[in-house]
Amino acid sequence: MSITPGITEQYQNYFSIDMYYSHGTNNNQIGKSRRRLTMIVVSRFGHTSPLIIRWLYGISQAQALVHLNKLCQEGLLDFTQTHRSPDDRVYVLTRAGAQYAEQLTGVQLHFRSSEQVSQRINLSSLYHDLIVQYVILRGITGQYFQNGDSFDGWNCFVTDAEFRKIARKFDVRSVDAIVREPSGTLCAVEFEHSFKSPESRKGILLKYAQGLELGCYEKIMFFSQKKDILADAKRINEGAIDYLTAHTKPKSSAAWLTEEDAQRLKAALVYRTKFCDELAERFYR
Secondary structure, eight states: OOOOHHHHHHHHHHHTSOOOOOOOSSHHHHHHHHHHHHHHHHHHHSOBOHHHHHHHHTOOHHHHHHHHHHHHHTTSEEEEEOTTSTTSEEEEEOHHHHHHHHHHHOOOOOOOOOSSGGGSSOGGGHHHHHHHHHHHHHHBOTTTOOSSOOOOOBSEEEEHHHHHHHHHHHTOOOOSEEEEOTTSOEEEEEEOOSOOOHHHHHHHHHHHHHHHHHTSOSEEEEEOSOHHHHHHHHHHHHHHHHHHHHSBOTTOSSBSSOHHHHHHHHHHEEEOOTTHHHHHHHHOO
16 A cells, blocks of 8 residues: 555644643743643634533633633634533634634634634534544643643544545545554544444445545544444444445446455454543543
């Protein structure tokens, strides 16, 4: 498998964003460090919630609200109340915040200019997206976030929104995130919050095979709040791959997947149960 140069070159724009958090020795330094990192997080993921900020800095819910509301008072963030967030509100960038975030990241942002905050984000997928945000930040190496709660799974990432900008140019299926492990391995991250049918998984698996072939990633890691969902995904995926290997495309003698493609795909699928109980506790209770 070869890595497509255009893809990895564009990953580097995001891998190089400085996510390092220096806590500081006094309130002024701590405030500046949190201000900087929170703005980068919101710019990269498109939003955040007090639950994420509370965990990220190891502070109380009240302190997280004070921090986020201060950024709103500065005109950098805006918020809306919604039951689709685990703590009933979500924060997004203002135009001034987007301009400031561009200075911090060196990456140009597309700002949705709607006056209604709720129209600047996809509310239907917000809960899912906030969980993905938590997983991606939770998994980054401890050298960045020294709050004693690091998974040390990867050292940099590309978010869903960032990957979609790249994927459009190569006609590949979007994933929840791309992460780079300390070994240099590129992994797609997918969060499964519900059971999927075998038919829907067949199409998704073919897209994963395409992503592997193009070198968009070398592994696909699945996370969930339930071990049963991951076990079911593994069972259905394995059966679907066998089906796609044994059956041919319409009006063709070629199988949907060659034996080589099927073995590579099976080896690339990883089901991570590490966060199941933690995600269930934080987001589903």
